[in-house]
Amino acid sequence: MSGLAPTVIADIQHYRQQARSLLLYYAVWETPPGQAFLQLLDALYASDSDSCLQAYGNWFAALAKPGESWCSHLLQRILEADNPFSHWSQQTDLAHLPTPLVQAARHDLQRLQSLYGFPEQTLAHWVQTLCQLPEPPVVWQLPEPAPSLKLFHLTNWSDGLDELVAHYRHHGTGLFARYRALRWQKGQLLGIAHADPIRLDQLAAYDYPRQILIRNTEFLLAGHRALHVLLYGSRGSGKSSLVKALLNQYHPQGLRLVEVAKADLQDLPQIVEQLRLVPLKFILFVDDLSFEEDDDAFKALKVVLEGSLTARPDNVVVYATSNRRHLVREFFSERPRPRDQDEVQAWDTLQEKLSFSDRFGLTLTFEAADQPTYLTIVKHLASQAGIQLADADLERQALQWATRHNGRSGRTAGQFIDFLQADLALGEGDSD
Template sequence: MKEFGSATATITQYRQQAVSLLLYQAVLEDSVGQTFLALLEALNTSKGATNERTRCLSAYSHWFQALASTGKSWGDHLLGRLLVDDNAFTQAVQAQPLTELPAPLLEAAQHDLAILQGLYDLSPSYISQCVQTACQLSQAPVIWSIGSSTFSIDLPLDWSENLQPLVDHYKQQGTGQFGQFYGFRWQQGQLHGISNPDPVTLEDLAGYEGPKTSLIKNTEFLLAGFNALNVLLYGSRGSGKSSLVKALLNKYGPQGLRLIEVTKAELYELPKIIEYLSPQPQKFIIFVDDLSFEEDDDAFKALKVVLEGGLTRSPQNVVVYATSNRRHLVREFFADRPRPSDADELKSWDTVQEKLSFSDRFGLTLTFEATDQTTYLEIIHHLAQQNNIDLPSNELEFRAKQWATRHNGRSGRSARQFIDFLAADLALEQRP
């Protein structure tokens, strides 16, 4: 009984500390945190009565199930929530040096971090033993305990003593949704995080080394804080323009790069998007895929304002990367050409020129020419090696040429489709 009393006193201390958080309350506001607090409450009030034992066991099962649904350990989950928490302290350290923060804000952060470190170190096996004692069980409940930490951040032995590692993390990775996701989609006036972005990497993409190198260099300018250029990736369909932009995110996301996908229908909100992104410490690529415009298109006007700039200085942390199959992004008709007529616009050739020169407003235009057979086969061999396809070179090339003839022609997209089909076909052949 003395042992149970000691455990109860410790649980009471954890419970009081958890509810006394000043800044990081949201860390415990998800299902795992709420079921954890409910479990502490049940343990704290349990006196051994049957109904109290039942409530305690039920609280433990809810916490166990909530943890199991995350696929993470208790410590990993808690640390993950801590690293993305959006509060007054984490916002402030992204905007100004730690030494310039008000003393009460620093003290509150240190207070909370000391509590959260104690909860982080709390062993699930200890909780299980407390439940066993409180509920008078013959054996302790199953413990949810898996793996080790998946985070690369190197925290000090005392979190509250040295705040700098956390501050550095918040500055680079951001907080809230910018700390949680690398890729986003803008829909109906809001950012929506993409939990499973396209996993394509730069190493997956063969061919077009010139445009690829230029785009990587421009992106690194952006990350380094220089004036990076808006980029138009123009060329034939299936040449890998979109995949190249997406691959940048998988390489540079950990360095603070974020990708915002904006459809043509949402382009009229570009000024609003940029105003929202400009004060953030991360670097942003606004990605517009398959871009083209009709005459008097509102989206055309919005993008033109962003590319040309206005009275407001263009932010250094935001660029536009757009792909298109058209070199001239605004469709032009023969009827647009100037001809003698009383109804024609005066200086109409100027209007035509404005349409044709719109693509020139991008600081950098990268051209992806149609894939010739040499490049196509180079891509085939590259992808075959990555997918461990062991076929004689002449047979692989013969099948690849047949695929291009019978399906979508020669392109990076066609090569990827062929390799995916071939890999599955060979795998089925090898099954017993």
């Protein structure tokens, strides 16, 4: 069995040393493609043909699963890097970063550049030679889009370090660079890979609250003190869709959304502190907000809305939706009566509950859709869906749908259009 030539073994050892000598960007190897790449180099260097075939197959599959090339994968890991250099870069200009940190970043970029230019065909040829295959294994190779940053076009990547610093500051790092939407779950932030793609131009009616919320969000993005907002109104009026659409509109400008469930509201102060120093803008999104009596989440949200000894960060706002104008449930039995002497300031306690929604800087009301509003939404969605029906026919079917299903609302209109579009498409298919 013939092995690899000594010159090839020397080349493999060189690449292994390059990969393992990273000081800051070692996390690029913590992904499945990165791990498989290192294992493949190790198997080639050890001239282990069985391990080599398995490692090559693992590397091929790890790249094929997300459908990305080796070069694209490596660049994306650099742009999303979560390490001391990327952290410092978000707060400090390159000229003021610690010299050893800058030197380490240049060192790593030079080594990553050599691995970026590593030809996949060479790996396949080495595998063929070592394993005595009649032909090289299939090469996973895709058309390469032009790199987004100019530094990746330079002869020496380290010469473009200032551009990389600017990228980290504008787009964030780690999860914040990889995802536009996140959720807080079990004490940590998790990325949402497939966020709702709803757009602002898909929304109709409710022009006033929509424009006010857009304006407040633009204040946040511009670095001004934006207000916390309560979106109050009837079910299905599009409150949650509006917040999600803001994210899709403004995420290129540094907006991120963090979804917080009611059960996790007690963690709000912790979440805010985690986001305080990140140079992006955040909406903490709480959907369908309401409280029971003596709810600990009530107290946690109150601290975030009103502040405490810790200054409120300017890059975080709370947007909450609710079907209740008064967020804390109130019972007639709770109303103070003259004969009740258990609490001296009982009316003060009741008023604190009733006025909790006033602690939001803005309360935007979404009234129940009347018939003209409902039909306006239906026509808007029908136009976007490319449905071509006479207005009278569309209105008749839409009103029948609302009567037979969930009443007039934006949600009902969307469900009607989805059903109608599928029904029309299926009818056309049946006629072919």
